[in-house]
Amino acid sequence: MSSQLVQQYYRADKLPHIWCPGCGHGILMRSVSQAIHNLGLDKDKVCIVSGIGCSSRAPGYMDFNTLHTTHGRALAFATGVKMARPELEVIVVTGDGDATAIGGNHLIHAARRNINITTIVFNNNVYGMTGGQYSPTTPTGDLGTTAPYGNIDKSFDIATLAEAAGATYTARGTAYHAQQLIKLVENAIKNKGFSLIDAISICPTYYGRKNKKGSVVDMMNWLKDHAVDAKVAQKLPPEKLEGKFLIGEFKNVTEPEYTEEYQKIIERFQKER
Amino acid sequence: MKKNNIKLMQGNEACVEGAIAAGMKFYAGYPITPSTEIAEVSAQKLPRVGGKFIQMEDEIAGMATAIGGSLAGLKSMTATSGPGFSLKQENIGYAALAEIPVVIVNVQRSGPSTGLPTAPSQGDMMQAKWGTHGDHPVIALCPSSVKETFDLTVRCFNLAEKYRMPVFLMLDEVVGHMREKIEIPDASEIEIYDRLKPTPGDENYLPYKVEEGQIVPAMAAYGDGYRFHVTGLIHDESGFPSNSTEVAQTLMTRIMKKVEDNINDIVTYEESNTDDAEIILLSYGGTARSAKSAMKKAREMGLKVGMFRPITVWPFPEERVKELAKQAKSIIVAEMNYGQMVLEVERIAKGTTDIYHVGKINGEVISPDEIFSKIKEVL
Structure with missing residues (x-):
């Protein structure tokens, strides 16, 4: 199945990818292409936009309309593409630093507008491309090359951030829960509005090594052991959730979509003529 | 009308x-x-x-x-x-x-x-x-x-x-x-130029390949069916990133040359009374209006003052300014800054004429009188 997916949705001549052995990003990228396949989208009508960082190399391998932009700005470029051609399914692939540090302003405003863009944050808790500096999602106390004495920042919950800013679909998945992630991406794309998935990856090369998280398998097992489904969590007492994080769908509602609302303004004048 | x-x-x-x-x-x-x-x-x-x-x-x-x-x-x-x-x-x-x-x-x-x-x-x-x-x-x-x-x-x-x-x-x-x-x-x-698009259905379309007789590569739009890649990294004709110094040299040279080789199409300027001018006022934008007024006043007094106004400021009208620098005794550059385009004029003139500057950085426009005073000073 995988090789078929590669043949159908990837630029095989651009592979192998640049990601390190054991990096979770490949699984996340596969989930995106599998979801596109399951939804039966026309490749010519899908546009994948990214910023800068490890995550943002994904579009180069994927056989769609692809745009690799500047650091943090993927959502701003994507907004232009979506405004100009609302019929395109616009998907943004970004990282935790790209989306919530340098691109944080674009993230909250794209969510506020509820523009029909699906954002998948490949969240590996670290700046990987530049060699392991702490990011806005590095847990407090953890080490990074720029946090040699432990990170004193508090970390972002990206899904909650997007929800508070107005996203109409939010979810979290992980590289371990690959099948669930495919379904989440499908639902995010189906949502006619701003969707965000906080997709937890693993970075064994920098984050894992620096913080003594063990092997790739150990890091995958950590995801398995610490993720609790949001629906299950509702029935659990607080002490059972200590040290855990939630996965699954958090929000899925319908609200007016930005490009459709703008189209209504245009149509108002077309009627007047 | x-x-x-x-x-x-x-x-x-x-x-x-x-x-x-x-x-x-x-x-x-x-x-x-x-x-x-x-x-x-x-x-x-x-x-x-x-x-x-x-x-x-x-x-x-x-x-x-x-x-x-x-x-x-x-x-x-x-x-x-x-x-x-x-x-x-x-x-x-x-x-x-x-x-x-x-x-x-x-x-x-x-x-x-x-x-x-x-x-x-x-x-x-x-x-x-x-x-x-x-x-x-x-x-x-x-x-x-x-x-x-x-x-x-x-x-x-x-x-x-x-x-x-x-x-x-x-x-x-x-x-x-x-x-x-x-x-x-x-x-x-109104003359309108629309971007060059690839031939519909061209299966060999390369988003960064310049075809024979063209200045730039044809540009498809997302959604047109070409599924191309765009990046801010150095890229080859296919649009995909490359670390090759040869690819970098080719791309960088091409994007610089597309302007450099078409200066005559891009550069425009306006000049008046430059034929016999001993002093040339060089000014652009809003300040050029004051310069024009100063020139008129000078001409009324029989002073041989002309004016050159770059309309395209980048690339700068280098050839024409070089000629004027050889002809005139001095060039006065008037601009609302501490001295920016005057540097370009000095670079181009290479010492063939005296160059003076009327600048202002207090938020006020440069008046015709201020430019006229400089003309009298230079005479």
Whole structure:
């Protein structure tokens, strides 16, 4: 199945990818292409936009309309593409630093507008491309090359951030829960509005090594052991959730979509003529 | 002349009229004095012509979103002023390297920093040339009147489309907010250039390959069925990144040469009384109006003073200025800054004539008398 997916949705001549052995990003990228396949989208009508960082190399391998932009700005470029051609399914692939540090302003405003863009944050808790500096999602106390004495920042919950800013679909998945992630991406794309998935990856090369998280398998097992489904969590007492994080769908509602609302303004004048 | 085509309007309004006449269908920007009317009028007019306007969360996004719109096939523009121009620089470099047509209007105000937000300046002339990092081609036009703002905005779009690059309209607060009579030409009288597109169904389309007889690669839009890749990394003809020094050399040389090899198509200027001139006033934008007035006064007194006004400021009209420098005894450069384009004139003249500067950095326009005083001093 995988090789078929590669043949159908990837630029095989651009592979192998640049990601390190054991990096979770490949699984996340596969989930995106599998979801596109399951939804039966026309490749010519899908546009994948990214910023800068490890995550943002994904579009180069994927056989769609692809745009690799500047650091943090993927959502701003994507907004232009979506405004100009609302019929395109616009998907943004970004990282935790790209989306919530340098691109944080674009993230909250794209969510506020509820523009029909699906954002998948490949969240590996670290700046990987530049060699392991702490990011806005590095847990407090953890080490990074720029946090040699432990990170004193508090970390972002990206899904909650997007929800508070107005996203109409939010979810979290992980590289371990690959099948669930495919379904989440499908639902995010189906949502006619701003969707965000906080997709937890693993970075064994920098984050894992620096913080003594063990092997790739150990890091995958950590995801398995610490993720609790949001629906299950509702029935659990607080002490059972200590040290855990939630996965699954958090929000899925319908609200007016930005490009459709703008189209209504245009149509108002077309009627007047 | 149809009477209803004659209007009284600001330079900023004329800019939007020109943009729409040129085919602008998308505007993305952020409010900033003294360019705000460009956003306001765009917001009002674009949906009426089937176009779209979006006010972004910041200047950086305004630039990025305009580029995104262009990539999806719409002629796009953004407008700003000093602080915003600084913020837009990174993505201006992106548009230069990825060869995305887009028009950037900078209604210059006094800087640096927040400076004097409502006061005019021509302090961003060198920023237009060198603002973004790395070597990159630059085209910048500079109007002196409301009518010329209309015409040059059209030309900015045409140049952006023709050469596939960001093009600057360098207004100043004087021209942006000045009201003048303008006759809006009929659509049939306006020359429009649309970007070169690939032959429909071309299965061998390479987004960065220049075909025989063309200046730039043909540009498909996202959604046209070509599924191409665009990046701010150095890329080969296929559009995909490359670390090869050879690929870098080829791409960088090509994007520089597309402007360098077409100087005659891009560079325009205006001159008057230069034939016998011993002193030449060189000025552009709003300041050129004062220079023209000073020249008239000097001529009335029988002084051999001429004037040269670059309309294309980047690339600078180098050949003509070189000739004038050999002919005239002196050149007086008048501009609302501490000395920017005068450096370019000095570089070009290479000591063949005396060069003087009339500059101002207090937010006031340069008066004809100030320029005239310099003429008397130089005599």
